[in-house]
Amino acid sequence: MTGTVATTQVFISYARADEDFAKALSSQLTKRGLSVWNADDELLPGDNLWLQMGEALKKSRAMVVLVSPDSMRSENVRHEIEYALGDPNYEGRVFPVQVRPTEDIPWILRRFKSFDARQSAAKVSESIANALKQVA
Numbered sequence: 001m002t003g004t005v006a007t008t009q010v011f012i013s014y015a016r017a018d019e020d021f022a023k024a025l026s027s028q029l030t031k032r033g034l035s036v037w038n039a040d041d042e043l044l045p046g047d048n049l050w051l052q053m054g055e056a057l058k059k060s061r062a063m064v065v066l067v068s069p070d071s072m073r074s075e076n077v078r079h080e081i082e083y084a085l086g087d088p089n090y091e092g093r094v095f096p097v098q099v100r101p102t103e104d105i106p107w108i109l110r111r112f113k114s115f116d117a118r119q120s121a122a123k124v125s126e127s128i129a130n131a132l133k134q135v136a
Helices: 016-031 049-059 069-073 075-086 121-135
Strands: 009-013 035-037 062-067 094-098
Touching: 009 016, 009 049, 009 075, 016 035, 016 062, 016 069, 016 121, 049 075, 062 069, 062 075, 062 121, 069 075, 075 094, 094 121
Parallel strands: 009 035, 009 062, 062 094
Antiparallel strands: none
């Protein structure tokens, strides 16, 4: 694995309803040498959630968006997507993963190569890691 990919921090944007897949994917991406920011692991009681998430977004260089009816209704997920789309550090590194079918996908996300969570988290993480190698 190249040094760039191995040190790439990935931000996973998801709704609570998709938390189980987010954890599985996070674990698989970590096994592939990527650094994954996960609020559940990084935040301590009393931490400022929004400040910590903002810092994680600034440090990350790739975003995985778990697409589901819940996430597409989430204001937080929408804001995270908007941040990534406006930051040149994420260029070519926004990866939608369809967890549950929904028609409510922002048009801009439809332009990116997407992945299907019906495959295992291991397969999705392999595809994302390979895509990151290509844009590194």
